[in-house]
Amino acid sequence: MGTRLATHLREAAARQVPLWVDAWAYGTRVLRKGKAAPWEDLGELVAFHRQLQGLVRSDIVTINAADFYRHWLDSHPALLTAMAEKRRLGYALRTLLADDAARKQMREVVGALYDCYPEQPVALALPSPRAWMATAHGRAHALDDIPVSWDDAESAAMYMADFLRNFSDCGLSGLLLVDAPADGPACDADLERYRPVINVVEHYRWQLALLGTASGFCPATENTAIYTIDELSTKPAGATLDQRFWSTGELPGETRPLFWYAEVPEDAVPELVLERLETLRKKAI
Numbered sequence: 001m002g003t004r005l006a007t008h009l010r011e012a013a014a015r016q017v018p019l020w021v022d023a024w025a026y027g028t029r030v031l032r033k034g035k036a037a038p039w040e041d042l043g044e045l046v047a048f049h050r051q052l053q054g055l056v057r058s059d060i061v062t063i064n065a066a067d068f069y070r071h072w073l074d075s076h077p078a079l080l081t082a083m084a085e086k087r088r089l090g091y092a093l094r095t096l097l098a099d100d101a102a103r104k105q106m107r108e109v110v111g112a113l114y115d116c117y118p119e120q121p122v123a124l125a126l127p128s129p130r131a132w133m134a135t136a137h138g139r140a141h142a143l144d145d146i147p148v149s150w151d152d153a154e155s156a157a158m159y160m161a162d163f164l165r166n167f168s169d170c171g172l173s174g175l176l177l178v179d180a181p182a183d184g185p186a187c188d189a190d191l192e193r194y195r196p197v198i199n200v201v202e203h204y205r206w207q208l209a210l211l212g213t214a215s216g217f218c219p220a221t222e223n224t225a226i227y228t229i230d231e232l233s234t235k236p237a238g239a240t241l242d243q244r245f246w247s248t249g250e251l252p253g254e255t256r257p258l259f260w261y262a263e264v265p266e267d268a269v270p271e272l273v274l275e276r277l278e279t280l281r282k283k284a285i
Contacts, residue, residue, distance in 0.1 A: 005123065092137045
């Protein structure tokens with residue numbers, strides 16, 4: 001099992017507020033000149049990730065599964081064709097996540113990056129069940145704005161739970177489920193629709209972070225393995241740094257969060273990124 005996310009956050013917080021930095025789009029622009037990450041070459045991918053981590057020094061190492069699957073579909077059109085064979089909502093996601101070749105490659109990626117960072121938590125960032133069902137169906141059928149109900153989200157969570165068991169012994173510390181801002185769960189009843197994923201998280205003693213929940217939502221206290229990331233810093237939670245931070249350096253609110261979550265803008269100036277992150281580290285002590 002990998003480094004416990006909760007333990008790492010508590011220990012890091014004794015020194016300063018930990019930083020969870022998402023710089024994937026920024027990193028591919030700066031380090032890859034806009035080319036996709038080298039997902040199918042483990043040596044190149046590890047080198048790229050080391051460079052990126054060297055730039056931003058995130059306390060949590062993140063693997064972007066959505067980017068992996070975008071690239072995989074670009075280079076494996078037969079899978080995209082298979083996803084479009086049926087119009088039923090959910091068929092595309094189920095087909096995508098069941099693909100053995102993609103699972104094997106994703107597993108090797110997770111294992112290789114865990115080996116690189118044995119002392120840090122490694123988290124797999126994924127679209128939420130609801131969001132991933134929509135994007136998979138939209139990609140398969142060239143459609144936008146796919147409505148997905150919470151009933152549908154529960155079905156998607158079952159497909160994702162089966163997929164996540166593939167990483168049971170890869171050293172993961174946790175998952176980050178990503179929704180569009182304020183489009184995720186708004187109450188515990190919504191979150192319960194993700195129960196198949198939550199069960200996997202609890203079984204493997206991972207932690208689950210939710211990005212994009214409705215403003216102010218904090219899971220019930222019995223959900224000790226779950227963190228929300230929003231702008232209110234309600235405990236147990238991380239606080240997001242909005243885009244204004246990168247232009248002004250201004251931190252939201254006065255409350256000390258459990259950790260800061262920062263998404264580096266894709267078009268950010270490298271010198272300014274380094275300056276802002278250094279300022280943030282000094283303020284977080």
